[in-house]
Amino acid sequence: MSLSWAWFFLVLATFPWLLGVDLLSDALATSGVCLFVSGAAIIAPCRRLRRWQAVLFAACVGFLFEALRPIPDGSLALLLVGAAIYLTAHRDEIRDMPKMFWAAVLVNGLACTTWFVAAGLAHLKQVPLFSLHFLGQWLVHLLLATIMAVLLLVPLTLVQNFAMDKVGVPQPDEAT
Amino acid sequence: MDNNRQGAKASYVALVFFIGLWMLVPSAVRRFNREAFAEFQAPALHLVGKGRDLARYWELKSRSPEELAAASRDLARINAALELKIHTLDDARKENVRLRELLRYPSSTEFVTLVARVSVRETSSWWQRIIIRKGRSDGVVPGCPVVFGDRVIGRVSIVHLTTSEVDLVTSPSFRCTAFLEGDEQNNVVHVSGGAGLSLTAPRALVSIIPVEYNPPAGQIAKVMTTGLGGVFPAHLTLGTLESGVHSTAEKHLQEGVLTPAKELNFIQEVSVLIPKYPTAGEILLTPADNSKPEEFR
Numbered sequence: 001m002s003l004s005w006a007w008f009f010l011v012l013a014t015f016p017w018l019l020g021v022d023l024l025s026d027a028l029a030t031s032g033v034c035l036f037v038s039g040a041a042i043i044a045p046c047r048r049l050r051r052w053q054a055v056l057f058a059a060c061v062g063f064l065f066e067a068l069r070p071i072p073d074g075s076l077a078l079l080l081v082g083a084a085i086y087l088t089a090h091r092d093e094i095r096d097m098p099k100m101f102w103a104a105v106l107v108n109g110l111a112c113t114t115w116f117v118a119a120g121l122a123h124l125k126q127v128p129l130f131s132l133h134f135l136g137q138w139l140v141h142l143l144l145a146t147i148m149a150v151l152l153l154v155p156l157t158l159v160q161n162f163a164m165d166k167v168g169v170p171q172p173d174e175a176t
Numbered sequence: 177m178d179n180n181r182q183g184a185k186a187s188y189v190a191l192v193f194f195i196g197l198w199m200l201v202p203s204a205v206r207r208f209n210r211e212a213f214a215e216f217q218a219p220a221l222h223l224v225g226k227g228r229d230l231a232r233y234w235e236l237k238s239r240s241p242e243e244l245a246a247a248s249r250d251l252a253r254i255n256a257a258l259e260l261k262i263h264t265l266d267d268a269r270k271e272n273v274r275l276r277e278l279l280r281y282p283s284s285t286e287f288v289t290l291v292a293r294v295s296v297r298e299t300s301s302w303w304q305r306i307i308i309r310k311g312r313s314d315g316v317v318p319g320c321p322v323v324f325g326d327r328v329i330g331r332v333s334i335v336h337l338t339t340s341e342v343d344l345v346t347s348p349s350f351r352c353t354a355f356l357e358g359d360e361q362n363n364v365v366h367v368s369g370g371a372g373l374s375l376t377a378p379r380a381l382v383s384i385i386p387v388e389y390n391p392p393a394g395q396i397a398k399v400m401t402t403g404l405g406g407v408f409p410a411h412l413t414l415g416t417l418e419s420g421v422h423s424t425a426e427k428h429l430q431e432g433v434l435t436p437a438k439e440l441n442f443i444q445e446v447s448v449l450i451p452k453y454p455t456a457g458e459i460l461l462t463p464a465d466n467s468k469p470e471e472f473r
Contacts, residue, residue: 019220026297029441032372034300051187060213067213068341070303070333070349073206074198082191089184119302120371123348127301127371137301137373 006167007045007053011060013163014041017156018064021148033144036115037156038065039108040149042080043100044157046087047172048164058084065115075118076111083107091172100157104149112145113138214336218311221339225295225309228444287321287409287449290314294444295339301371304344304378304440306330310448311338321408321449327437328352328401328414329446340448344440345369345414346378353402354414356385358392364402367414367434378440380414385421385430399434409449413437 018038025035042058049057062077087094087103094103116138120127127134198206236244275281292310299305310316312335320332322342330344343349350369355362366384382399391397397417403410414437421432 015217015220019217019224022296022298023224025299029297029299030377032299032301032304032376032378034298051183055187063209063213064217067210067217068307069298069300070305073210074195078191078195078198082188085184085187085191089181089187091180116301119300123302123371126348133371133373137371141301 003168004053006164006169007049007057007060009167010045010049010057010160010163011064013159014057014061014156015064017041017152017159018061021152033140034069035148036065036112036141036145037108037148037152038062038076039080039083039111039145040104040153041156041160042084043087043094043104043107043153044160045164046084047091047094047100048161048169049088051085051088054084054088055081062111069115070119070122071115072118072121076115079111079114080107083110095172101150101153104153105146108145108149109142112141116141211336214334214339218336218339221295221307222309225293229293232444286452288315288452290316290448290450292316292340292446292448294446297441299372299378299441301373302348304347304369304372305333306342306344306440306443306446308340308342308446308448309338311336311340313337315450316340316448317450319407320451321412322446323412323449324443324446326412328408328412329440329443331407332448342446343369344378345434345436346372346380346440348372350380352408352414353404354382354399355402356382356389356391356417357398357400359386359389361386361388363389364404365399367399378436380434380436381431382417382421382434383424383429383431385432387423387428387430389421389430391417391420406451 018041021035021037025033028035038061041061042054045057046054058080059077062074062080065071066073066076087107094100117129120129120134120138290310292308292314295307295309297306306329308322316332316335318332318335322329322332328345330342330347330350332340333343333349334341345352345367347369348371350367352367353364354367356365363386364384365382367380367382369378369380372378399414399417401408401410401412401414415434416437417432418435419433421430423430
């Protein structure tokens with residue numbers, strides 16, 4: 001199996017988790033919250049994939065979230081690409097599990113904030129940026145994104161590591 | 177490590193360059209990209225929807241024969257009543273067509289009904305939408321009204337090959353004109369979705385209600401479509417004004433909160449109303465070369 005397609009196989013392995021979170025959001029549709037885990041999904045691949053592969057993976061994860069939602073094109077995907085570049089340049093910061101948790105919470109929170117604000121900019125007439133409504137809604141989504149990142153990081157990492165092992169991606173220490 | 181960080185700097189520069197390029201590329205490129213990722217997810221959404229149908233099938237199959245027989249008897253009675261109603265309505269329709277022809281009155285928009293199952297619901301503060309398992313290949317076009325019985329669910333916003341995204345009545349991008357029950361002057365009011373509050377039921381806003389309007393005593397006023405503009409057929413129920421109406425800050429108009437007609441977040445199946453003939457707007461937007469009569473060429 002070609003190593004250059006590792007990022008794509010990883011997208012295929014990650015997609016069921018993204019879909020599962022969408023279904024969870026669906027089950028909670030009456031509460032009007034959108035659960036989000038795409039930011040946490042790029043942490044484990046960034047430890048092992050080469051930079052260009054991690055960038056493609058992060059872009060795909062971002063575009064998958066944007067595709068079915070009225071979010072300005074590329075806002076989330078490009079942020080995740082930026083995060084992937086940073087994480088692949090600082091692999092020592094996501095070397096062990098506690099650091100990965102921090103990274104997952106930070107990236108997921110940042111990505112959640114990005115799509116929330118980007119989508120909210122279209123409704124500034126109704127909901128001003130610094131109103132209680134806007135900040136309250138943002139905090140609810142941020143809190144849920146943090147919880148989702150903490151809860152799903154371990155199973156997501158296990159599945160992604162399994163997929164990367166199968167494809168033959170080198171272990172974190174060997175990756176450059 | 178230094179080489180790695182050095183490479184990262186080049187990647188940041190490339191990213192900034194790409195962001196600039198992304199903002200400059202024609203919107204068709206971005207639309208194609210969005211469409212490609214939506215189509216990538218479409219089979220999974222179909223699978224989810226079919227899985228739900230299968231679960232429902234097995235749930236129904238586990239019911240006792242007595243229960244099913246009772247349900248079948250009730251349905252037979254309802255069918256008989258509806259058949260009678262269809263005959264009455266058919267007579268009225270023929271009469272209506274004849275009178276319109278006599279008066280040379282423009283006919284109202286006719287629709288083909290397409291039943292579609294709901295795949296996934298998507299809600300957030302900024303959008304309330306459902307994804308249905310019918311798309312471009314089934315004839316769905318953006319802007320088609322989506323109903324359940326005589327109740328409005330929303331409007332198709334984006335169409336993919338085999339799926340479509342429907343903005344619900346409560347979604348901020350939804351706009352519609354309406355009549356209020358009990359308003360004898362038939363004033364046209366405006367219904368619009370609004371940015372929702374999480375952890376509360378979604379609502380829409382009914383505005384431009386004249387100050388003279390009083391909801392009918394002892395009952396909740398219904399909000400119904402006008403049929404103006406040709407998007408929605410007339411007299412479909414958009415919802416109710418459960419909390420009544422109140423004056424705006426300027427005191428010269430009233431507004432109220434619309435409670436949707438159907439529990440939008442539990443709905444499993446909807447009907448998409450596809451116009452039989454293109455609307456005036458669509459005709460204007462089609463390239464003129466193909467439709468230009470011979471004498472004008």
